[in-house]
Amino acid sequence: MNLDMSSDTAALIRSSKRRLLQMHYEAGVGHIGGNLSALDSLLCLHHAVMTDNDLFVLSKGHAAGALYVTLWSIGKLTDEDLTSFHQDRTRLAGHPAPKAIEGIPVATGSLGHGLPLASGMAMAKKFRHEPGRVFCLTSDGEWQEGSNWEALIFARHHKLYNLTILIDRNRLQGFGTTDEVASLGDLRPQLSSFGVTVEEVDGHSWRALSDALSCTDPGPRVIILDTVKGKGIPSFENKLDSHYLPLSDLEYSRAMQELGS
Amino acid sequence: MRNAATRAWMSAYAEEPFLFLTGDLGYNALESLRDEMQDHFINAGIAEQNMVSVAAGLATQDFDVWCYSIAPFCYARPFEQIRNDVCQHDLPVKLVGNGGGYAYGAMGSSHHALEDYGTLLTLPNMHVYVPSFAGDLPDIVTRMRESQHPAYLRLGHCEVPDRYRVPAYAPWRRLAAGNDVVILTVGPIAGALLAGLHDWDGSTRPEVWSISELPLESNPPPLEFLTALERNPRLCVVEEHVAQGSVGQIFAHFALKHGIPLEQFDHLCALGYPSGRYGSQNFHRKECGLDAATILKRAEALVHRV
Incomplete structure (x- = not known):
């Protein structure tokens, strides 16, 4: 048990994980690993950090399931909505679709789009002197996309103080580890060299997440989340398979047992 | 521009x-x-x-x-x-x-x-x-x-011919009245064509139109244009754009779908770089037959139903 969180928080995380697994299992959909690595930060953001003035962009659109479950956990989606995930006529596509769901301002799925979009939103708030922040969650492999670096330069140059970039560093991507596929080297100094504030936190520690995400120091700020792909499901943790494969019957029942009720 | x-x-x-x-x-x-x-x-x-x-x-x-x-x-x-x-x-x-x-x-x-x-x-x-x-x-x-x-x-580059009075803007516009083949232009190439038309000495005269807004679903051809085509169902579309996705293709599809009879149809469009050489805009236009002389020659061919 993670000692840095209340029992309510632990229950929230557990029920959200269970709902996420159920949704993916019933739909026969993979991408579970990257959803589980991102879920804690999404829950923390939406339950403990964001206000009505804030905006969130999920750049790693393949973690749509985690975002849908998070929106379900705050009452913006229903159980019936989640049941429709990946089904015909659903609003809940495998990657967030345009204008489908309140609380998801932009569709994503092709990597490298979310951060420039979020930068535009942050700039809009800055122009109007509006309160609120813009959060954008990227994956780590996604930083192989040049558009992210374009956006980082832009955000820094235009002093988008209200922009917070989260990087879900689970170190695995579609066809290998990020180090094997196209190494990003030591990400922190590289990002810092662009003139943005960078910190690294445990992406599964509610307290560390809450502290880092609640910080309102002027940005743009980058928070590298050290995470585990497939977090919480031992057979999936740090496994490349968890990027794509859906849960088998046995894996699902074991995982639910491990999570507890 | x-x-x-x-x-x-x-x-x-x-x-x-x-x-x-x-x-x-x-x-x-x-x-x-x-x-x-x-x-x-x-x-x-x-x-x-x-x-x-x-x-x-x-x-x-x-x-x-x-x-x-x-x-x-x-x-x-x-x-x-x-x-x-x-x-x-x-x-x-x-x-x-x-x-x-x-x-x-x-x-x-x-x-x-x-x-x-x-x-x-x-x-x-x-x-x-x-x-x-x-x-x-x-x-x-x-x-x-x-x-x-x-x-x-x-x-693009504006190419209004000397002494030509540009009609007020409209998404479809008759740029020059005529009594035979209809030439539909896209963009500033219209100016070069109108300049060339100045010396036209045929007994009949092409009617020149421009279209400036797409898609056709939101900017369908006006009655005057369709009437001109009905009178002379011969159309030549001229544009500095490759054939794929061009106004020529779009209009041909539109005409088939809506039963607009076209007895003859010609399309002058960008062909890329036929010689593999590079030069001015007019050089490339000429290579593609998009210079005024070639356009009018092709239009004349339609006039005489060659």
């Missing part, structure tokens, strides 16, 4: 502010706009993918945003950003591509835009504006501002 567009943006900005993003282009053209707009004029740097997505992000927050670059850098480099972030969300981001067709001449193929509006019209909600003359810009800028959809403006 770029200067005319700048003046139109200046007037529009005075009425209601908007944001203007450039991909580090506009030297010796956009300075007055930059000085007028100040912080609303944003040089987004040489990063067109980011520029378009930033524009989309701004538009989600109800900002009116224009994005400017040399045409291919504006529509080809950030195509996925236009597709996913702008068009699929139906955001009213206005893209401006300078140098449509072969307008950048000997600068080379990287700077030519031969497939811009055809490509963009494959995307949902996209509207395209192709002025024929610099004088069209005030109306077009106003219409683009009033539109709540993604839009692309293709700029």
Whole structure:
């Protein structure tokens, strides 16, 4: 048990994980690993950090399931909505679709789009002197996309103080580890060299997440989340398979047992 | 046309502010706009993918945003950003591509835009504006501002012939009255054609039209145009754009679908680089048969039903 969180928080995380697994299992959909690595930060953001003035962009659109479950956990989606995930006529596509769901301002799925979009939103708030922040969650492999670096330069140059970039560093991507596929080297100094504030936190520690995400120091700020792909499901943790494969019957029942009720 | 567009943006900005993003282009053209707009004029740097997505992000927050670059850098480099972030969300981001067709001449193929509006019209909600003359810009800028959809403006070099009186802007316009084959033009090539038509000495005379807004679903041909075709069901479409996705193809499809009888149809369009050599816009036009003399010869062939 993670000692840095209340029992309510632990229950929230557990029920959200269970709902996420159920949704993916019933739909026969993979991408579970990257959803589980991102879920804690999404829950923390939406339950403990964001206000009505804030905006969130999920750049790693393949973690749509985690975002849908998070929106379900705050009452913006229903159980019936989640049941429709990946089904015909659903609003809940495998990657967030345009204008489908309140609380998801932009569709994503092709990597490298979310951060420039979020930068535009942050700039809009800055122009109007509006309160609120813009959060954008990227994956780590996604930083192989040049558009992210374009956006980082832009955000820094235009002093988008209200922009917070989260990087879900689970170190695995579609066809290998990020180090094997196209190494990003030591990400922190590289990002810092662009003139943005960078910190690294445990992406599964509610307290560390809450502290880092609640910080309102002027940005743009980058928070590298050290995470585990497939977090919480031992057979999936740090496994490349968890990027794509859906849960088998046995894996699902074991995982639910491990999570507890 | 770029200067005319700048003046139109200046007037529009005075009425209601908007944001203007450039991909580090506009030297010796956009300075007055930059000085007028100040912080609303944003040089987004040489990063067109980011520029378009930033524009989309701004538009989600109800900002009116224009994005400017040399045409291919504006529509080809950030195509996925236009597709996913702008068009699929139906955001009213206005893209401006300078140098449509072969307008950048000997600068080379990287700077030519031969497939811009055809490509963009494959995307949902996209509207395209192709002025024929610099004088069209005030109306077009106003219409683009009033539109709540993604839009692309293709700029070129204005080529109004001496002593030619440009009719008031309309999405479809009769540029020269005639009594035989109908020539439909797209963009400033109309000016070169009208100049060539000045010396036309045939017993019959082609009727020249321009179309400046697409798709046809939102800008169908007017009755006068259809009447001209009914009178003389021979059409020649002229445009500085490759055949795929061109107005020629679009109109042929439209005509078939709506039962518009065309006894003869010809299409003069961009052919790329037939000789593998590069030169001025007129050099490339000539290589493709898009010079006035060739166009009129082809039109004459239709007149005589060769």
